[in-house]
Structures are given as structure tokens and as C-alpha cells.
Amino acid sequence: MSASGKSFTFKGVDYGGSTYNLYAYIKSLPRMPQPRVNVAQLAQSDGSVTQGSTFEEIRITVECAVVGTSPSDSDTKMAAVIAALMKTQTGLGNLIFDAFPTRQYSARVMSPVTGALALTGEKFTLEFIVPSGWHTATTATATGDTAVNASGVTTI
Secondary structure (H helix, E strand, C coil): CCCCCCCEEECCEECCCCCCCEEEEEEECCCCCCEEEEEEECCCCCCEEEEEEEECCEEEEEEEEEECCCHHHHHHHHHHHHHHHHCCCCCCEEEEECCCCCEEEEEEECCCCCCEEECCEEEEEEEEEECCCCCCCCCCEEECCEEECCCCCEEC
8 A cells, every 4th residue: 555645745755655655634734824914003093003015934734644564664664754854954845745736835844753653653743834935936937926837836
């Protein structure tokens, strides 16, 4: 059994492949980041004034499960997942969910891996940060707030 179609690719590593067999459930995928707005109360008057033209970062939360054929196979796959994730802390990388193959996020892992063990698997939560989620990539053609590159992948 393979997690293909229910996982993600991060920094070129397909975590749904047979080496990792990671299943992903996207728990939180904000469509729009939190606006950064300064609100000032008016003295001697009703209401307030606002200012701001920027947004906060996006945080994507993913519930993950690594499944093996036996306890030792599960442990081997989980060790491979950890080793691959440990290599990603060199900056931002492309994050593509199998569920949304035409979207590409420039993300970074922001959480530790603290697993809950099962007989032939392990569950854990990953959080990714997309620090400038609404800026287009320099190699893409801009179309509104996103960019579509030559292969049809939307960069967010």
C-alpha cells in the first residue's frame, strides 16, 4: 500500500513514496493570511481609524501518519522521514500537496516531530510556515495574486 495521492512533496522529496509511505491530512490551509491592521481609537469621537496594507505569514498544519508492514518496517520508514525532514532546515522549499498538485507553496518546517506510536505506524503533526505567501516567484508569469509557471503550477 502506498500513500501516493494522499501525501505531499517537499523540497523535491515525495513523502508518499514507498521509502516513506506518509499519509497526510491537511488540517489547516488558510486561503488568505491574517491582515496586519493597526486600529486607533478616536479621542472625543465615536469609532476608530485603521491603517495597514500588509499580511501576516500563512501557517499550514498537516496531520501525518507513516504506515509500515510491520513494527520494524514502520520504524525504518519513520527514520527515513526524520532524516529527510532534518535536511530541509536550510531555508524555504517547494511544498506541493497531492490533493492540490497545481499549487506550490514556498514553505519551511516550523514544528518538531513528536509521534504517537501504533503497532505498524506512527502519527504526528507538521506545521509549515509560508512567510511571504502572496508574493509571486521571479521565474513565473504573474496572474493576480499568484503566479503560474510554464508547467502550469501555481506558486503561492
